[in-house]
Amino acid sequence: MYNNHGALTNIGCFGQEDLIGYIGSNHHGTRYYGELITYYYNIDFALHMKPAAATTKKIEKLDPVNDTHDEYKYLHVELCDCEQIHQCFRLYRRFIINDRIFHSLIYKKRGKSNSYFIQYSFDQRHYQFGSIQCFISLQSTEKSYALINVHRVQQKYSDYFKSTKYYDLLKKPLDNYFFVLEKRSCKKTIILIDYILKHCIVFNMSECIVATPVATHNEHD
Ligand SMILES: [Zn+2]
Incomplete structure (x- = not known):
């Protein structure tokens, strides 16, 4: 089913509708909503954990910056x-990576789109987050990079649920979906494009940022 229909649980739609339907049809009886919710959440989690093939990414470079500012030349x-x-170093405002468009902060037409905030990983096990400042391409080495404003992980999302009855059950899936990040970027770093994993939906809270990686979605521009 997963392979035929893609991520059924892409941002939880299928699972939640199913769950709502199930709860809806059971409103005469069951008192086990908590168990049901955690049961579905864990199915969701299992589907998402299907390992992604780590391959070299297909890149299309868009919107080169013609007059490279001095502030980026140190890169x-x-x-x-x-x-x-002058022949080697190019800055770009947008990249299409494996058919998905990623904006950077120097792309001014991005509007309210959050497609510059990403999850990346060097080992597919430890996840890091940040906003893309710009894209860099070098002609002499034919390598492409992103300059990232790093937002460090502040705490586990599941810590908010420590006092609840379902903490042990929910801990793993919650920490896979949601990441509590420091509001301020602590540093800039340069990463190879191949380490970029996913866009994130970002919630700006008063003390932190909550980011949730997006598995698949439709592109508009
Ligand atoms: Zn060079």
Whole structure:
């Protein structure tokens, strides 16, 4: 079913409708809503955990910056030893990575779109988060990078549920879906495009950012 229909539980739609239907049809009796919810949440979790193939990403570079600002030139020094910065070093505002569009903060037409906030990982086990400042491409090495404003993980999302009865059951799926990040970026870092995993939906709270990675979604621009 997963393979035929894609992520059934993409942001939980299928699972939740199913769950609502099930609860709806059971409103005469069951008092086990908590168990049902955790049961479905864990199915959801299992489906999402299907390992993603880690391959070299297909990249399309959009919107080059013609007049590269001096503030970004230090990046070439960090990434490359060649002396032809003008031929070698290019900044881009948008990249299409494996058919998904990613914006950067220097792309001014992004409106309210959050498609510049991403989850990335060097080992597919430890996840990191941040906003894309810009994309970089080097001609001499043919490598592409993103400059990331890193937002560190502040605490586990499940910590908010420590006092509830279902903490043990919910802990794993909650911490897989939701990440509590520091509101302020602690540093900038350069990563290879291949380490970018997913867009995130971001909730700006007063003390933190809550980010939830998006598995699949439709692109508009
Ligand atoms: Zn170079």
